[in-house]
Amino acid sequence: MTEPSGRRERKKAATRQKIADTALHLFLERGYDTVGIRDVAAEADVAVTTVFAHFASKEALVFERDQDFEQRLTRAVTDRPPREPLIPALHREVQALVQHCTAEGSAPVRRLIEGSPALQEYEESMSLRHAQALATALAADPHLSRSATACQATARFTIDAYALACRADDPGATVDEVFRMIEAAWEATAP
Amino acid sequence: MTEPSGRRERKKAATRQKIADTALHLFLERGYDTVGIRDVAAEADVAVTTVFAHFASKEALVFERDQDFEQRLTRAVTDRPPREPLIPALHREVQALVQHCTAEGSAPVRRLIEGSPALQEYEESMSLRHAQALATALAADPHLSRSATACQATARFTIDAYALACRADDPGATVDEVFRMIEAAWEATAP
DNA sequence: TTGTGAAACACTAACGGTTAGGGTTATCTT
DNA sequence: AAGATAACCCTAACCGTTAGTGTTTCACAA
The missing domain is CATH 1.10.10.60 (Homeodomain-like)
Incomplete structure (x- = not known):
């Protein structure tokens, strides 16, 4: 206390x-x-x-700094203004996260991670936990009313977008392109 | 020799x-x-x-048996008859793989895996390698002509579908639902 | 101020996965 | 039959990680 x-x-x-x-x-x-x-x-x-x-x-x-990753993702969902569409909100947040992780200062750390299978495995494992947290947040949103499966899939897709973009030549464009796909996937689950 | x-x-x-x-x-x-x-x-x-x-x-x-997983996925793409659409082929193969892994005999092994974080992490890591192999197969298909990003994203989405279905209450329905999303996502990348 | 409980830390020793080094046997090749 | 080599054994160790057991330092209240 x-x-x-x-x-x-x-x-x-x-x-x-x-x-x-x-x-x-x-x-x-x-x-x-x-x-x-x-x-x-x-x-x-x-x-x-x-x-x-x-x-x-x-x-x-090695991952000392990425504490709030999960919080930022879930908050992009929960703290979004009412009636604000979901996917663009996620899109913006992932874009920001990717820029943060591909910034100048993060390059040596990224090289460190790419060079060690143990670190990559650990990062994946973290990502999956984040996806699960995001899925829970999506399922809890009263405005969305999608199936649990749709929420889990969308959460995983979002994490995929982040993971792909972090390793891509043009991270920003990659996020945009994958989110065009996610948008379509999400629309296909409309009740 | x-x-x-x-x-x-x-x-x-x-x-x-x-x-x-x-x-x-x-x-x-x-x-x-x-x-x-x-x-x-x-x-x-x-x-x-x-x-x-x-x-x-x-x-x-523990994963001795799942040797050919990767091969089956990539072959579902490469050995598909000409002009056969991609997503239904993938859909069928994932459906078969999921049925194989949720069969009666596999239940104890699945429980073993769920009970050990180390095994789960290892399985995720395997999954990612499979996704990369699948992405390569997609990028190599001359009939598809999609961007590398679209191929990688679709490969990851496919693995996501498998992973979600293996842990779902109704695996078959989960595969179907996620593949409806993947189909839409894939269509959204048409040139 | 001082006594007290707890948190943070240290030291040692061990456990369990993994590997290096070096030797033995069985199989293959010629 | 004679090497060459693959498969295997044994020992000893490395490294991440944890349990057990003190010891120091701080917070707090009497």
């Missing part, structure tokens, strides 16, 4: 940050596979157990 | 089969997490290294 009560939380956050920064730095410098958890812990000057107290797995160290 | 030259290959296949059978048996009996690779190796009477000579990972032991 105590919100900003001080030093302990700050120190914890600092420790977490230091671990994440150290890890990303080492990964980018020497490669994901070559750097062990023990290396990260030593360099960050913490115990190995402390690393796992802050991050669920080695892979999670 | 030697095709069926005998005993060695037969023995190798037998060893592989014995490992897979033993593993699945143990997993179903005592649970995936409770059974270690060392247990499997001991029960199959082989060395641990031999297990990994035949299977790339512990998870791969």
Whole structure:
């Protein structure tokens, strides 16, 4: 119940940050596979157990920043003004997310991920969780009234659009093209 | 260059089969997490290294049978009679694959997979590889002449249909419904 | 101020998947 | 029959991850 009560939380956050920064730095410098958890812990000057107290797995160290991805997607649905059509809202949000993830600064991290099967698998797994959350949000929207299957499919398609665009030569155009398809698919499910 | 030259290959296949059978048996009996690779190796009477000579990972032991999944999908595209429309062909093949995977005998294995995050992650990862293979097959079909993006998106949508249907209450109906969406999406990409 | 409970962290040791290194046997080829 | 090689074995280790068990540091109230 105590919100900003001080030093302990700050120190914890600092420790977490230091671990994440150290890890990303080492990964980018020497490669994901070559750097062990023990290396990260030593360099960050913490115990190995402390690393796992802050991050669920080695892979999670790399995806520190993409915390709010899921929230942004579901909010694009739930916080949309009444009567605002669904697909354009999703389209806009995905466009923004893709731009964020293909920005200049994210390039080295993307290369890191592409270079490690373990990281790619982890990212896919995250994506599926996001798709499930989005599907739930879609099914809960009273204005849509589509079948559960239609909601789940649309959620997956949306995540597909994001995943494809992140790896495409022209991310923006890819989002637009896939969303033309999603729009048609969605219309085909109208009651 | 030697095709069926005998005993060695037969023995190798037998060893592989014995490992897979033993593993699945143990997993179903005592649970995936409770059974270690060392247990499997001991029960199959082989060395641990031999297990990994035949299977790339512990998870791969469970998916021994779904070898031809990828081939069946791509062949549904490439071996389709000329002028046969794409989506119905895919629809039929996915329907068949789903029936195969939701058949009576596959239920215990499915429960095994649902019970282990590691197995689910592995299955997703397989799915993505299949989607990429399918996308390549679509892009290579001279009759289709769609953009690379459209092919990739359609491939992913198809895999989504399979994944959703395998977990749905009514798999057949789910395939049909999602393919109505895919059909519309595909039409929307007509040149 | 000080005592108290809890949170954050450390250390050690281990577990389980996976691999490297190096040796043995069975099969294939010539 | 004599190499060549594939399949296999054994040992020992690496690495991610966790359990068990303290120890330090902070928050809070008496």
